[in-house]
Amino acid sequence: MVFWTTLLILHGLLAITLIGAVTHQTVAVWMPVRSAAGNFVARYRAVPSHSYASAIVVLYVLTFILGAWIYTHYRYTARLALEQLRFFKVVGAFEVKEHLAVIGLVMLPAYWCFWRQPLAADYAEARKHVTLLLALLIWANFLIGHIVNNGRGFGS
Amino acid sequence: MTASPKSVVFAVTFGIAFCVIYVICTEVNLPLFTYHPATGDLGPLYQPPGRGPAMYWYGWMLTALLGALVLALLATVVPERWVQRAIAFAAAFAVLYLIVYTAALAAYEGATIELDFLKDRLWSVLAALAGAAIVTVLVPAPWTQRIWPGWMWVVPLGAVTVTTYYLAPYFTR
Numbered sequence: 001m002v003f004w005t006t007l008l009i010l011h012g013l014l015a016i017t018l019i020g021a022v023t024h025q026t027v028a029v030w031m032p033v034r035s036a037a038g039n040f041v042a043r044y045r046a047v048p049s050h051s052y053a054s055a056i057v058v059l060y061v062l063t064f065i066l067g068a069w070i071y072t073h074y075r076y077t078a079r080l081a082l083e084q085l086r087f088f089k090v091v092g093a094f095e096v097k098e099h100l101a102v103i104g105l106v107m108l109p110a111y112w113c114f115w116r117q118p119l120a121a122d123y124a125e126a127r128k129h130v131t132l133l134l135a136l137l138i139w140a141n142f143l144i145g146h147i148v149n150n151g152r153g154f155g156s
Numbered sequence: 157m158t159a160s161p162k163s164v165v166f167a168v169t170f171g172i173a174f175c176v177i178y179v180i181c182t183e184v185n186l187p188l189f190t191y192h193p194a195t196g197d198l199g200p201l202y203q204p205p206g207r208g209p210a211m212y213w214y215g216w217m218l219t220a221l222l223g224a225l226v227l228a229l230l231a232t233v234v235p236e237r238w239v240q241r242a243i244a245f246a247a248a249f250a251v252l253y254l255i256v257y258t259a260a261l262a263a264y265e266g267a268t269i270e271l272d273f274l275k276d277r278l279w280s281v282l283a284a285l286a287g288a289a290i291v292t293v294l295v296p297a298p299w300t301q302r303i304w305p306g307w308m309w310v311v312p313l314g315a316v317t318v319t320t321y322y323l324a325p326y327f328t329r
Contacts, residue, residue, distance in 0.1 A: 068214070071211075072191070072211070073193070076209055088327075088329055089326060092325075093326075096320050096323055099182070099315075099316070099319040099320070100316060103319075106174040106175060106178075107309075109167035110167040110168045110305075113164045113167045113168075114164075114308075122160075122305070123305050126305035126306050126308055126309065129306065130309045133312060133313060
């Protein structure tokens with residue numbers, strides 16, 4: 001139990017780091033500031049968005065691998081309990097999460113190509129939309145993971 | 157718009173093909189292997205649950221991975237405009253099939269006489285194929301060239317929508 005709990009916490013920490021990076025990049029690419037940064041929000045928007053791409057790819061892959069590993073344990077422990085408790089919405093939410101995670105993963109090669117330096121003007125629109133969709137998938141997965149974890153209760 | 161580097165052609169085709177094949181795998185249940193987490197056993201293709209549940213997710217991913225790799229490699233050796241046309245054709249087919257089959261089912265439900273053929277997916281597939289072919293021929297090449305990187309977010313978004321829709325029973329029971 002300690003082993004799987006440790007993996008789950010690592011998975012969560014990586015996810016938080018990933019959320020921070022992808023949110024920063026998405027805000028910067030959709031709402032860039034041209035003038036000198038002033039308040040917190042302006043400084044948040046003023047980061048060089050391209051500098052996050054490689055980190056996001058690495059963090060996503062690591063988070064995915066850990067999640068896919070933990071999933072094997074979840075499937076025959078927590079999920080069976082959730083089904084017995086008739087928490088079908090929670091179980092369904094996790095089923096959604098597994099699909100979102102895969103779809104996000106396979107977007108990474110194109111995402112990485114679109115963000116390669118020098119940034120190609122031909123892919124400017126695709127770059128913005130792919131980044132936004134990736135951010136939404138990551139946020140959705142994070143929230144679903146949080147809900148599923150709460151469904152059973154930590155350590156129960 | 158300039159010609160895309162091969163890496164972009166590969167990556168975009170791979171992403172799009174994976175999403176499509178993955179959705180098909182989840183709906184038809186086509187895993188290349190099945191994992192039994194309670195016992196740690198692996199079995200080829202689809203295996204029913206044994207002692208404990210069976211997991212198909214990893215098998216679906218492998219099926220989609222191999223299919224997408226083949227298509228993406230193929231895309232790098234054919235002219236780029238063919239790839240752009242093929243993706244436009246596939247997207248048009250998917251949308252038209254959805255529209256035609258939904259309309260066919262609605263017509264079947266509302267009909268006062270038995271029109272069993274409307275429930276047969278084959279007719280909807282054929283109609284969608286014909287419509288997609290017409291759309292693909294009529295759409296000017298500069299359009300398919302201009303929009304083609306955009307499929308990299310449109311198709312995954314569609315895959316998300318379809319897979320989530322099919323999980324609706326979990327949320328309605």
